Amino acid sequence: MGAEAKPRYLPAGESALVVEFGQTIDPALHDRVLALDAAIAGARFEGVNETVPTYRSLMVHFDPGRWTMQALAEMLDRLETAHSPRAAPKRWRIPACYDPPFGEDLAEAAAILGVREDAIVAAHSGALFRVYMYGFAPGFMYLGGSFGGLPAELQISRRATPRPPAPPGSLLIAGGQALITGVAMPTGWYAIGRTPVKTFERRRERMFFADVGDEIVFEPIDAATFEIMSAAAEAGDLVAREDTLQDSNP
Template sequence: MTSCAAPRYLPAGESALVVEFGRTIDPAIHDRVMALDAAIAQAKLAGVIETVPTYRSIMIHFDPRLVTTDALTRALRSLETAAVARARPKRWRIPACYDPPHAEDLDEVAAILGLPPERIVELHLGALYRVYMYGFAPGFTFLGGLPEALRIPRRATPRPPAPAGSLLIAGGQALITSIVMPTGWYGIGRTPVKVFDPQRERVFLADIGDEIVFERIDPAAFDAMSRAAEAGELVARQEDLPEEFSQDG
């Protein structure tokens, strides 16, 4: 399915509907997801409770007492997404440490990909990432834009828990973790930034569609920033993008 294909409307039980725009990680597909999300918010459709945008689709939770799946589908088909103004994305500059003990799987990734560890770091640092979705666990930040040279399959079996803030790669995707959890991905670095903090006014650091750039720090800076983050600081820098923005991640 290409990014210009007609959307598919897929019932998900009696109280949710998925609108699917494609089958790949593609900025154009994600733009269509976000355009529909913005149009739904503006239209204030009866019965809609929540929308959950993802890489290539959006799930719409609704109250079946107020609207049926068929009626909601008809309403969604009639929405004019092109005329809806979307929030301008932001760019986040996030500190990242790729030195021991924060790069637990870097040497393993280098061996699998046949690249020097420092080249792995250079490639990861040099990319511009897009926040495509949150999922799997609270605050897990799924990113697009990982360089093709860093494409590595998931592990056959999960590894021991990766710490919060781990920078993971696998399956052509990049991820920032928010909590300690076993993983089938590979950890090549870590950030002191809390991408998810229920105690903070801004619970989720980035909005869906925002951009992320990683900036290298050493272990001493990581420790200092970690203490600041525990005290409630964001320790990430936000930039507003120009009105005519473009995202390639």
């Protein structure tokens, strides 16, 4: 195989630099993002305040009194070539209810895609997802295929106009991505189910329970179980289950 393409360094205001590795949703690109993120964390550079990983880039917030854009880019370029290994990902099993009233847009999405509703549910609950980033609003967990794109049954374009707010925990699909919402927001995506799991919870020691790079599997539950687990989540329980990864099957 040929050498990996060099990243681009893009200023983002006066105190942030974006290191861009590509233009697509690709696990290999994301691995490079996470490798650089881990290398920066390990190096503990003074004046580098925060890093924000995304699908294909890493934003580095820095103190402009300590770094110039050029000096930081040069340092990161040298650091990136080391490809520091990252910690092994965790796999989370997340309960998901696709039954009414939680799969609000499931029938509409199925009609647009020309498939049965249960085909969408089977594809979503049968896929192995990767947490690519958090963004847009607190706890918005952006997911893509762990080993490539999403299944064909989940490939739907975004709406032309946003729909009314989707509640927290909504399971959304659009534009080759999947998402778990953290707060209620209007959206151009399709809500096909809901989870009682809180992706963002101030009362927990780990407010964001899953790390970027972790894996997600959705496990179908019925509406009655959703209500029971939702009450437990409101009381502070996580209700998601962490695998040991000894079970390699989704």
